[in-house]
Amino acid sequence: MSYFTQNSLLSFLGYPVSLQTFLPLSAPSLHFTMDWQGQKLAEQIMQIMLLVFAVTAFVAGYVLGSFQMMVLVYAGGVTLTGLITIPNWPFFNRHPLNWLDPSEAEKHPKPQVTVSSKKKGFKR
C-alpha cells in the first residue's frame, strides 16, 4: 500500500496521521495537510461561506429578476470558498501536534500491565 493510501485508511479509521513525519521539515507540503484545529476551521469556513453566498446569490437574483445572476454569484462564491478552504494555507497550521522527542519519551515510561489472578467463575 502506498503511503498516501495507508494514511488515508488510517485517518478514516480515526488514527491521527501526518504525512509530514515522512518528509523533512523543509519540503513543500505536497499533500495539503492541516492540523486538527485547522481542519475544524476549514470545515466551518466552508459551510458558513457557502450558506452566505447561497443566500446572497438568491436575493441578488430575485431582486434583479435574473436567474443567471443568481447562478453566477453562487458559482463565484463556490470558487472563492474553494480557494480559501481547500489549500492548506498557513493559518490552518497554527496548532501543529508534534511527535514526542525520543529523549522526552524515555523520562515517562509506559505503565506496566500487572498480571491479575485467574478469576474462578463469574460475579453475580
Next chain:
Amino acid sequence: MHSFGHRLNGLLTFSVTILAIMCAIASLSDNLNTPSPTAEIKIMNINWFQKQPQGNDEVSLTMNISADLQSLFTWNTKQLFIFVAAEYETPKNSLNQVSLWDAIIPAKEHAKFWIHTSNKYRFVDQGNNLRGKKFNLTLHWHVMPKTGKMFADKIVMAGYSFPEEYR
C-alpha cells in the same frame, strides 16, 4: 477535512445540495406571482368548410389572435408555450378539443402580440357535426420554468359558431 480530496469532495457535495435547495425555493417563489393575462381571438374568415370523402367535416379558418401575456413571466421562466384550441360538443363526444395553432414565446418582450394567421393544424371533426355548431376558442398557456414546477392555465372565449351550410 484531513486531505485535499476530502475537502474538495465536501465542497462539491455541499455546494450542489445547497444549489438544489436554492432551485426549489426559486420554484416556490413562482407562486407569489399573480398574473393577469388577456386575450382576444377574432375569426376573420372561414376559408372553406367541406365534408371529406371519409365523411368527416373539415374547416379552414383565418384568425386574428391578440394577447398580452407579459404578467405570466417571472425570473424563473424559461419560455411560454401557448396554443389555441376549439372546443365543442357532439352527440358522440361530450367534449371535443381541436388544437388549431401554437407558438413558443421565449421572452417577456414578445409576450404582447397579435398575429393574423390561418389554422396551423387541420380542423377535422370526428363525423359531420359542425354545420351550425356553436364552439369556444380557448387560449392555453404553459409557463415553462427554468427550474421546478410548470404552471398551466387558459382563457375561454365563447360565442363562435360554424356556418349552417358547407362552402
